[in-house]
Amino acid sequence: MAEPTTSVGATRKCRVNVINPNTTASMTEVIVGAARRAAGPGVEIVGRTSAFGAASIEGHYDEALSAVGVLKAVAEGEAQGCDAHVLACFGDPGLLAAREIATGPVIGIAEAAFRAASFVSTHFSVVTTLTRTKVIAEHLALVYGAERACRRVRAVDVAVLELDDPASNTRGLLVAECRRALEEDHVGALVLGCAGMADLAEDLSREFGAPVIDGVGAAVKFAEALVSLGLKTSKYGDLAHPLPKARTPF
Numbered sequence: 701m702a703e704p705t706t707s708v709g710a711t712r713k714c715r716v717n718v719i720n721p722n723t724t725a726s727m728t729e730v731i732v733g734a735a736r737r738a739a740g741p742g743v744e745i746v747g748r749t750s751a752f753g754a755a756s757i758e759g760h761y762d763e764a765l766s767a768v769g770v771l772k773a774v775a776e777g778e779a780q781g782c783d784a785h786v787l788a789c790f791g792d793p794g795l796l797a798a799r800e801i802a803t804g805p806v807i808g809i810a811e812a813a814f815r816a817a818s819f820v821s822t823h824f825s826v827v828t829t830l831t832r833t834k835v836i837a838e839h840l841a842l843v844y845g846a847e848r849a850c851r852r853v854r855a856v857d858v859a860v861l862e863l864d865d866p867a868s869n870t871r872g873l874l875v876a877e878c879r880r881a882l883e884e885d886h887v888g889a890l891v892l893g894c895a896g897m898a899d900l901a902e903d904l905s906r907e908f909g910a911p912v913i914d915g916v917g918a919a920v921k922f923a924e925a926l927v928s929l930g931l932k933t934s935k936y937g938d939l940a941h942p943l944p945k946a947r948t949p950f
C-alpha cells in the first residue's frame with residue numbers, strides 16, 4: 701500500500717497525533733488548523749478530541765480529569781502508528797504519564813512555547829484565559845526551569861469556551877494585555893496561554909512586531925524536528941513503560 705501523503709508528491713515523513721485534552725470538538729478544529737499551518741511537507745496531522753474529562757480545562761480538577769482522556773488519546777495514536785504526540789492544552793495535562801506509554805516524543809504546548817520563546821527572546825510573559833488558571837502556567841514555568849525567563853503570567857479573563865465568541869472581544873483584550881506586557885514587563889516575546897488562542901498568534905505578532913508564540917505550532921515543529929532526528933522517548937529510567945500490574949481499564 702502506498703504511504704499516506706499530505707501534499708502532492710510528498711511522501712509522509714511523520715504522523716503527529718495532536719490531542720485536544722478537553723472534550724470540545726470545535727476547539728479541536730482551531731488546534732488542528734494551527735497544527736496544519738505549522739506542519740512541514742510530509743507531516744501528517746491527526747487531530748483527536750479527548751473522549752473523557754471536561755469541556756474546558758480551567759483548574760486543577762479539570763486537569764486531573766483530562767489526564768485520563770489524554771492517556772487514552774495517546775494510546776489510540778500509538779495504535780494508529782503516530783510518530784509523535786502533541787498535548788494541546790496549556791497545562792500539559794498528563795505529560796509525564798503520556799511519555800511513559802508513548803514510543804515517540806510527547807510534547808506539551810506550554811513546554812514547547814516556553815522553549816520557543818527562550819530561543820527568540822531573553823524574557824517573555826504569558827497571556828492566558830482566566831485569572832484562576834495563571835497558577836498553572838506559573839507552576840509549569842518552575843517545573844520547566846523557565847522561572848527567570850518567564851517574567852509574568854497575565855490573564856484576559858475570558859473563559860476557554862468563550863474565546864471564539866465575538867461578544868467576548870478576545871482579540872481586543874489580548875491586544876491590550878500584550879501591549880501592557882511589552883511595556884511593563886520588559887519582555888521581548890509573548891506566549892499565548894491557551895490552545896484556543898492558536899489562530900491569533902500570527903496576527904498579534906504582526907500587530908506588535910514582536911514574537912507572539914502559539915504553543916501548538918511550536919509543539920508540532922519540535923515534534924517534527926525530534927522525529928526527523930530519530931529521537932524517541934527514552935525507555936531508560938522513569939519514562940520506561942509502566943510496570944505490568946492489574947489496572948482499571950479506561
Ligand code: 2AL
Pocket residue numbers: 722755756757758788789790791828829830833860893894895896
Ligand atoms: C486551556 C487550554 O489550552 N485548553 C483548555 O481547555 N484550557 N488553557 C487555559 N489556560 O485555559
